[in-house]
Amino acid sequence: MLTSFISVLYDGFAYGMLLFVLSVGLSVTLGMMNFVNLAHCAFAMLGGYVTVTMINHLGWPFLATLPIAFLAAAVASVLLERTLYRSLYGRSDLDHCLLTIGIVFVSVAGAAYIFGTLQQPIQVPSWLRGTWVVGNLTFGVYRAFLIVVGLALAAALIVSLEYTRFGATVRAAVDNQRMARGLGIDVDRVFMLTFALGSGLAGLGGALAIEIVGLDHSFALHYLIYVLIVVSVGGMGSIWGSFVAAVVLGVSDMAGKYWLPQLGSFLIYLVMVGILMWRPLGLFGKR
Amino acid sequence: MNDAATVLSASGVNKSFGSLVVANNIEFNLPTGQRHALIGPNGAGKTTFINLLTGMLQPDSGAIRLAGEDITNTPPAVRVKRGLVRTFQINTLFPQLTPIEAVTMAVCERRGEATTWWRGLSHYHEAIAEADQILTSLRLDKVATRTTRELAYGQQRLLEIALALATKPKVLLLDEPAAGVPKDESEDLFEVIAGLSSDLSILFIEHDMDIVFRFASHIIVLVSGAILVQGPPAEIAANPLVREVYLGKGRHGHAHS
Amino acid sequence: MAEAAPRGMTDWIASRARWRIGEIVFWLACLLPLLPAQYLPSFLQPFWIFDRYLQLLSQIAITALFAISLDLILGYAGVVSLGHAAFFGLGAYAAGLISKFWFTDPLLGLLCSALLAGALGYISSFVILRFHGLALIMITLGLGQLLAEAANSASWLTGGADALQGIRAGKIFGVFEFDIYGQTAYIYALVVTFLVFLVARRITNSPFGMSIRGIRDNSRRMLAIGAPNQQHLRRVFTIAAAMAGVAGALLTQTTQTCSLETLNFQRSADVLVILILGGVGRLYGAMAGAIIYMIARDIFSDVNPQYWYFWIGLLLIAVVRYMPDGLLGGLSFLGSKLRRS
Ligand SMILES: Nc1ncnc2c1ncn2[C@@H]1O[C@H](COP(=O)(O)OP(=O)(O)OP(=O)(O)O)[C@@H](O)[C@H]1O
Ligand SMILES: [Mg+2]
Numbered sequence: 084m085l086t087s088f089i090s091v092l093y094d095g096f097a098y099g100m101l102l103f104v105l106s107v108g109l110s111v112t113l114g115m116m117n118f119v120n121l122a123h124c125a126f127a128m129l130g131g132y133v134t135v136t137m138i139n140h141l142g143w144p145f146l147a148t149l150p151i152a153f154l155a156a157a158v159a160s161v162l163l164e165r166t167l168y169r170s171l172y173g174r175s176d177l178d179h180c181l182l183t184i185g186i187v188f189v190s191v192a193g194a195a196y197i198f199g200t201l202q203q204p205i206q207v208p209s210w211l212r213g214t215w216v217v218g219n220l221t222f223g224v225y226r227a228f229l230i231v232v233g234l235a236l237a238a239a240l241i242v243s244l245e246y247t248r249f250g251a252t253v254r255a256a257v258d259n260q261r262m263a264r265g266l267g268i269d270v271d272r273v274f275m276l277t278f279a280l281g282s283g284l285a286g287l288g289g290a291l292a293i294e295i296v297g298l299d300h301s302f303a304l305h306y307l308i309y310v311l312i313v314v315s316v317g318g319m320g321s322i323w324g325s326f327v328a329a330v331v332l333g334v335s336d337m338a339g340k341y342w343l344p345q346l347g348s349f350l351i352y353l354v355m356v357g358i359l360m361w362r363p364l365g366l367f368g369k370r
Numbered sequence: 371m372n373d374a375a376t377v378l379s380a381s382g383v384n385k386s387f388g389s390l391v392v393a394n395n396i397e398f399n400l401p402t403g404q405r406h407a408l409i410g411p412n413g414a415g416k417t418t419f420i421n422l423l424t425g426m427l428q429p430d431s432g433a434i435r436l437a438g439e440d441i442t443n444t445p446p447a448v449r450v451k452r453g454l455v456r457t458f459q460i461n462t463l464f465p466q467l468t469p470i471e472a473v474t475m476a477v478c479e480r481r482g483e484a485t486t487w488w489r490g491l492s493h494y495h496e497a498i499a500e501a502d503q504i505l506t507s508l509r510l511d512k513v514a515t516r517t518t519r520e521l522a523y524g525q526q527r528l529l530e531i532a533l534a535l536a537t538k539p540k541v542l543l544l545d546e547p548a549a550g551v552p553k554d555e556s557e558d559l560f561e562v563i564a565g566l567s568s569d570l571s572i573l574f575i576e577h578d579m580d581i582v583f584r585f586a587s588h589i590i591v592l593v594s595g596a597i598l599v600q601g602p603p604a605e606i607a608a609n610p611l612v613r614e615v616y617l618g619k620g621r622h623g624h625a626h627s
Numbered sequence: 628m629a630e631a632a633p634r635g636m637t638d639w640i641a642s643r644a645r646w647r648i649g650e651i652v653f654w655l656a657c658l659l660p661l662l663p664a665q666y667l668p669s670f671l672q673p674f675w676i677f678d679r680y681l682q683l684l685s686q687i688a689i690t691a692l693f694a695i696s697l698d699l700i701l702g703y704a705g706v707v708s709l710g711h712a713a714f715f716g717l718g719a720y721a722a723g724l725i726s727k728f729w730f731t732d733p734l735l736g737l738l739c740s741a742l743l744a745g746a747l748g749y750i751s752s753f754v755i756l757r758f759h760g761l762a763l764i765m766i767t768l769g770l771g772q773l774l775a776e777a778a779n780s781a782s783w784l785t786g787g788a789d790a791l792q793g794i795r796a797g798k799i800f801g802v803f804e805f806d807i808y809g810q811t812a813y814i815y816a817l818v819v820t821f822l823v824f825l826v827a828r829r830i831t832n833s834p835f836g837m838s839i840r841g842i843r844d845n846s847r848r849m850l851a852i853g854a855p856n857q858q859h860l861r862r863v864f865t866i867a868a869a870m871a872g873v874a875g876a877l878l879t880q881t882t883q884t885c886s887l888e889t890l891n892f893q894r895s896a897d898v899l900v901i902l903i904l905g906g907v908g909r910l911y912g913a914m915a916g917a918i919i920y921m922i923a924r925d926i927f928s929d930v931n932p933q934y935w936y937f938w939i940g941l942l943l944i945a946v947v948r949y950m951p952d953g954l955l956g957g958l959s960f961l962g963s964k965l966r967r968s
Pocket of ligand 2: 417545
């Protein structure tokens with residue numbers, strides 16, 4: 084019992100870190116611009132495919148592809164923001180959802196066209212592949228890697244948001260966009276940078292996810308729901324909220340799969356509906 | 371002031387947004403059938419006061435009474451049913467409905483007919499006739515079948531009032547009814563307001579002092595959430611404090627609203 | 628104004644609710660497929676040889692009905708839902724289970740399904756209507772998924788992933804049997820859809836319809852004229868849920884199958900897409916969307932099922948970007964331009 088408890092906790096936490104990296108960008112940009120970007124996971128998928136291609140066709144090492152995955156997603160997101168999203172600011176949530184779900188559909192079909200519909204295999208370095216055995220517990224090394232990356236990113240994000248100048252402008256823009264504009268902050272530029280950063284993180288998350296959950300053309304749609312749950316449960320615009328929500332979701336999903344497999348995803352939806360009913364704005368949401 | 375004739379009153383009302391005090395121990399009485407004006411510089415808390423009276427905001431302390439009854443904890447929609455109705459400084463209309471539809475709907479809401487979904491609106495002859503009459507009295511009959519979104523700005527300001535009248539108010543709170551309307555038109559608009567039934571008690575907010583002096587029987591000056599002075603127009607015009615905080619620097623500062 | 632001002636306001640309001648020629652033609656045209664092929668225009672005849680065309684048409688009618696029910700809450704009342712399939716699926720399973728364990732009369736089954744779905748709509752509205760924006764989207768999605776997962780787990784009742792077995796088909800009015808060509812099914816689906824459409828149409832022209840449009844346009848102002856917003860919204864939500872339940876029950880009864888697909892997220896998303904493509908807040912938009920979507924899917928998924936969503940995606944982007952009122956809205960805009968010039 085204790086062993087299974089610890090491994091559920093370990094795997095769930097690692098999974099939570101993955102969800103955190105995937106979703107934190109969406110939370111911050113949503114909090115700032117109120118733009119519901121359902122295509123967030125399409126950027127994650129792009130990052131995943133970049134990594135797959137670079138490893139399998141160009142022979143790059145896994146770690147070296149991660150920054151490229153980040154960059155590719157960041158650049159793609161800025162291009163889309165410039166061409167499509169911008170014209171829709173100020174329209175309803177529903178319009179945002181529909182435009183961006185359209186992008187998801189296109190990207191899913193595009194991925195199926197280019198890469199086929201099979202799971203993409205990748206080779207991570209051998210030092211990331213093994214497991215550690217402690218007593219009768221086994222810990223996957225890759226999951227430890229995920230936890231380290233996730234924690235480091237969370238710490239970096241929270242610290243830079245609290246203590247850097249750029250962080251201060253981001254916080255101001257999230258708290259009160261009009262006031263921030265009044266203070267002379269170029270909110271549009273801040274938003275673009277944040278958007279690029281957030282999408283880049285999603286791209287990184289997509290690349291990191293392959294080893295754990297695999298990658299196929301439906302990634303953009305499938306993980307969208309998880310990411311949205313993290314954002315709404317954590318509260319829009321809150322990094323700390325996304326972190327907590329991602330961990331809660333990761334662990335409860337793992338626990339559900341381990342102990343109550345017949346319930347499927349029932350548990351995570353129950354957790355989400357329960358939390359939202361208790362706190363409609365999410366755990367740490369202000370608006 | 372005679373208490374029996376007071377239709378709406380506020381006593382000791384306080385409200386703060388964080389450290390910003392927007393209502394500071396306000397004592398207010400509106401006698402039946404009177405037209406009072408609420409004036410004060412931008413950000414004085416005038417709109418906030420209307421929000422407090424109508425229940426859209428809850429006061430931190432103090433009591434609000436309508437026709438002698440305490441309504442401090444009554445929900446906004448119920449206050450409307452009891453005859454306390456407001457208009458908005460910034461147009462708060464139904465962009466996709468036509469004026470006749472919107473006003474008929476408001477009349478139906480008042481008459482308790484708005485839950486009927488099995489009968490066409492065109493069968494509600496009385497409601498439609500009443501709406502038509504309200505729109506005509508506000509000179510909106512010519513545009514009654516156009517979509518609200520397409521109306522001229524001044525017409526939309528009138529529709530603000532039409533919607534309020536459809537609820538058959540006892541007390542009407544007008545938040546800058548002529549905001550953004552050119553001067554000559556805003557005088558017309560106040561002529562229309564002055565012509566409303568004399569049973570109706572009105573509190574209006576307005577920045578143009580000529581209009582305030584012409585149409586109000588009593589003026590309340592609000593500064594930083596507190597009532598500075600109040601009294602009949604002549605008294606207010608002569609008051610040195612008012613000249614200093616409001617009239618002196620006033621006129622150009624208010625053009626935006 | 629372009630046209631002369633109508634004499635009385637009552638006349639004008641009545642004219643808004645009057646049946647237009649186009650509407651009558653449209654509904655009469657829905658009867659055409661029932662004619663024997665030789666009476667049809669020759670260019671249509673090739674389609675008639677597919678023996679499944681009537682089934683497709685029944686599906687279109689059912690989808691249109693489902694989209695109309697969503698239009699009432701989204702297009703008229705302004706409440707977004709990504710879990711509308713919950714009511715459709717409940718109706719579908721209710722109809723199936725009733726016929727299996729209880730009685731087979733289709734109309735009575737339809738009524739019971741509607742009542743059940745309406746009851747679920749009423750209960751869930753107390754939760755759902757407290758939310759706005761993203762949280763509203765997530766809560767509707769979450770509740771819909773909860774029901775879908777529950778149906779999946781309760782395989783002793785629903786058959787789980789194997790779909791519901793043992794659905795029985797009774798005769799309509801005890802007389803008309805469902806035939807293998809789907810002729811009875813189509814007439815049945817069409818008539819029910821038409822009747823529910825009549826109800827929806829009446830609602831949108833009623834004082835209540837005006838009030839929910841008011842809430843959509845400006846809920847703050849509705850409060851300021853003393854309207855009971857929550858009560859109105861609960862009412863329309865309940866009605867729409869019951870209608871979605873009717874649509875689901877129709878699907879079960881006309882196909883004699885009922886699977887988890889009636890409940891899943893895909894169905895909620897599809898009906899939303901259908902409604903948006905056709906145009907919200909005009910009832911016929913829901914129908915136009917259903918017709919276009921279902922026919923296009925039928926054609927494209929034969930050619931290349933994989934890429935169907937590519938075109939839907941592009942279409943969505945284009946509609947949201949350039950045609951905020953949907954295809955029908957775009958058409959009527961063009962029409963009014965042409966008429967004016
Ligand atoms: N919901 C709110 N939260 C925080 N501050 C608010 C809120 N509403 C109003 N304020 C502030 O309270 C003060 C009073 O606002 P209010 O709108 O009542 O002023 P006003 O007298 O109507 O001004 P104006 O003439 O510009 O209409 C302003 O400083 C405003 O910024
Ligand atoms: Mg104001």
